[in-house]
Amino acid sequence: MEDEAAQPEPLTKQDFEALARFRFGIRSYLRFSEEAVRAAGLTPQQYQLLLALKGFPGRDWASVRELADRLLLRHHSVVELIGRAQKQGLVHRGAHPSDGRAVQVMLTPEGERVLARLGALHRDELRHMDTAILPPVWDSVPQPDAPSPHEAARNGSAPPHHCGGPDGELI
Secondary structure, eight states: OOOGGGSOOOOOHHHHHHHHHHHHHHHHHHHHHHHHHHHTTOOHHHHHHHHHHHTOTTSSEEEHHHHHHHHTOOHHHHHHHHHHHHHTTSEEEEEOSSOTTSEEEEEOHHHHHHHHHHHHHHHHHHHHHTTTTSOOOOOSSOOTTOOOHHHHHHHTSSOOOOOBSTTOOBO
């Protein structure tokens, strides 16, 4: 006999509408991103590589293993991606400061320039989308005198929701 407490709460029509709206917002953003990145002469994967490097917490470089984790790719795929980006002058490799077996990957000035331009376009698109890609709010009873999670995220009084990788980077 199955435990009824383990059964998920059924979704309402409004729940499905919210999920569909959220998914549409993500797909719209991804399409915008792909078109903007390709117009700049990069592949979406190259943009994600540059963004993962610039957005790596606490330093201006990352190892291949760290990039593979961030990009959710296999090590050898990241090595190939780095090689193609290096040929375009976007990144360079150097000796890892503490691990002789690892490689340090950094943005070049050209990579920084391209990423700054694309990053600004992506930020502006997210601002334009406003709440389109905020996850649906499932709390059925709002707290009196408390801002909704969407309002709190917009005015900075709550941690932002994230859409993207496991560490919060935007895709």
